[in-house]
Amino acid sequence: MRRNSFRDIRTELERRISRRVWEPGETMPGEEALAAEFGAARATVNRALQELARSGLIERKRKSGTRVALHPVREARFAIPVVRAEIEASGSAYEYRLLHRDKENAPGWLRERLGLDAGARTLHVRCLHLADGRPYQYEDRWINLAAVPAAGSEDFGTASPNEWLVANAPFSRAQYSFGAARADPEEAQALRLDPGEAVFVAERTTWIADRAITHVRMVHPPSHRVVTWI
Known part of the structure; x- marks a missing residue:
């Protein structure tokens, strides 16, 4: 059976965020739960989450877990100005x-x-x-x-x-x-x-x-x- 890559996991998590499976500010499942769901190593899940955090879609904090960002910070080559x-x-x-x-x-x-x-x-x-x-x-x-x-x-x-x-x-x-x-x-x-x-x-x-x-x-x-x- 094909194992999910970090890109597969990142794309699916992006899709869930876009469909409001998890609302802004809501805590997401932990790495262990996601690794079991996707049949992937925790390191693979961690890499996917790191990329989502760098894009500003999620926030990760020690002990408090991972949550969907309330006010996303976008790290783009050309930022969207207000x-x-x-x-x-x-x-x-x-x-x-x-x-x-x-x-x-x-x-x-x-x-x-x-x-x-x-x-x-x-x-x-x-x-x-x-x-x-x-x-x-x-x-x-x-x-x-x-x-x-x-x-x-x-x-x-x-x-x-x-x-x-x-x-x-x-x-x-x-x-x-x-x-x-x-x-x-x-x-x-x-x-x-x-x-x-x-x-x-x-x-x-x-x-x-x-x-x-x-x-x-x-x-x-x-x-x-x-x-x-x-």
Whole structure:
């Protein structure tokens, strides 16, 4: 019989976390119990748990065991920023405006991108982040309600989906893309630009195990710069 590798175990534990088999903050079975379940050595289970801990999905403490992280810390090559903190760190005053919030069936392009089934329900949120009263980022976000059902009851009237997801939706991998584009009429109106004016666009999709969490398109005025430290 094939023995489970640490990758097999890590993937299955990620899947259980994504399906809320264990809720955030809940204590998980110990290494001995997991080793018996998966038919693997404790060292193999330990390695899988170490990787999950490094990704921020779980927390491990001596004597108190292993639990699903309440507020995941992500160790990624490019961290997901909280826009409020980004603006305030620059010394500017932050302002947030909700422009649109509605539950919708995922359109075809989104189903293809996220691997969703026909009829998949999503929460579509469009909002604007401002710095000192000037448009800083137009956020157009789709949230997969099958992966994050709690998002469906959030009104996002005063706090952005960006902040809420960072605190409440752990992810195990992400894809980023950056590029230049021309503002469509809605983006131009929100950012106080002329339609067709050049804008800086960042897109990000996140997953937990094999389940997509969210896809977001973030549009900035042409003066925007991305700065990162390594």
